[in-house]
Amino acid sequence: MQQNAINELGQFIPLHYHYQMLSDKERMNAFQTAINQVVKPGDTVVELGSGTGVLSFFAARLGAEVWSVEYNPALMESSRQFIRNNGYADKVRLVLADAATWLPPEPADVVVCEMLHSALLREKQVQVITAFRNAHQKRFGTVPAMIPTATLLGVQPVLQSYDFNGFHAPVSLFQSPYAEAKDCIPLLEPAVYRMVDYDRCALEIYHADIAFPFSRTTTVNALRFITKNLLSIDYSKGTTVDWHNQHLVMPLPQTARMKAGQTLQISFSYRPGDPLDSLADSLQMIAPMDTVPQPRMREFALA
Ligand SMILES: C[S@@+](CC[C@H](N)C(=O)[O-])C[C@H]1O[C@@H](n2cnc3c(N)ncnc32)[C@H](O)[C@@H]1O
Structure with a gap:
């Protein structure tokens, strides 16, 4: 490199x-x-x-x-x-x-x-594992057991507070998956947009086009990206050892007021290992009405 x-x-x-x-x-x-x-x-x-x-x-x-x-x-x-x-x-x-x-x-x-990072951005887990695994198989004819075995990538709409002592700043931020985030309300269950199996993954573009149907009136202003790593799987017991990277909360281009029965359509695409901005720049939404533009801040929250 x-x-x-x-x-x-x-x-x-x-x-x-x-x-x-x-x-x-x-x-x-x-x-x-x-x-x-x-x-x-x-x-x-x-x-x-x-x-x-x-x-x-x-x-x-x-x-x-x-x-x-x-x-x-x-x-x-x-x-x-x-x-x-x-x-x-x-x-x-x-x-x-x-x-x-x-x-x-x-x-x-x-x-x-x-080399795991939220949404598999920034660090080169997929590149490095893919290159090593393919070269190893070519030279020795085998694929070693991998830790982690797989990563599940999910996303959910949330209402995130961007109020900092009265200063409103919608920025990308990281949240512990192991503590309650009091300033963030999850609005719907996460949708899985990718499962990365390290035994056979390749360096591909991760594209998502997801419709989130709302069953009650609410406001949505951000997406929370969830990165669940299955470090190992015990098939005899049916159990996994899991570890979550920090959640990545990214502001939507607009704040949307959703009514019951309405659908929020979101899409994004990025390559694993890309900087956060590559996901942020690709993020698009289609909400039915009542949207308020939200200024997009460049990446500066480090994790
Ligand atoms: C998230 S840290 C994890 C370090 C250690 N494995 C641990 O769990 O505490 C990732 C490490 O990978 C190293 N790294 C990243 N890309 C690499 C590459 N292409 N070749 C060798 N090391 C690399 C970084 O320098 C860093 O030390």
Whole structure:
């Protein structure tokens, strides 16, 4: 990957931001549970985009031999120290490389990749997994087990407060899926617009054209994008280990007053890994009446 592309927002994640990821209990517990479920002693595990190396550590602790691939040299140095200090330097081989083009010298049993971002925007999960999986299959004839297994993408109309101490600013924002958002009212159940299966995904445009029928009178001014990752699936028990990225709430071009029986038609398209603006710029709505233009703010809310 070109250096300027690596420095783009979402591709370069400095060490202090990794603290947020390390202290995100839902994320850490879900990945640890999925790794415990899938990785067996003696497995060869490849982690794509290993950051501090925490997920490689989880796999090594189970007795796996781990290849840990990271393209940020500063992170690689920190990760080397962390892995050594945690006692797994002999189990985790750190590789400074672009995970989209690197292959291990031996077939992998399991791949772990957490380049996940809301709506699969910004980070290159789909590009990296697709490239790695296809190259791995070509060289070794097998597709490793993937953590995550799949991602479900959904969207729902909401009424979001954009009042900031009396200052009205409809901006894209991120919301915890694990806490009640008091300033956001979901109006209808989410519609799933894409299921990404990491065993067979390709880099495609995600296009959605969805009709939301309203059964009561209400006001809608935003869409909430939901990103549910199925980290692992236990088919014998019929259970999954799930982890949600932050919800992305994006203002609609207009605020619409919907009456019972009326339908809000929305459409958008983007490629996974695109910046948030690419989704925002493609967003269109057809509402029956009573729409009030809402100024569109460029992306500045970082998550
Ligand atoms: C969201 S962080 C996750 C880090 C770590 N796996 C964890 O769970 O704490 C994604 C990591 O992938 C790295 N990354 C992104 N694109 C990459 C690529 N093409 N090759 C190697 N590493 C990459 C980033 O530098 C970052 O450290």
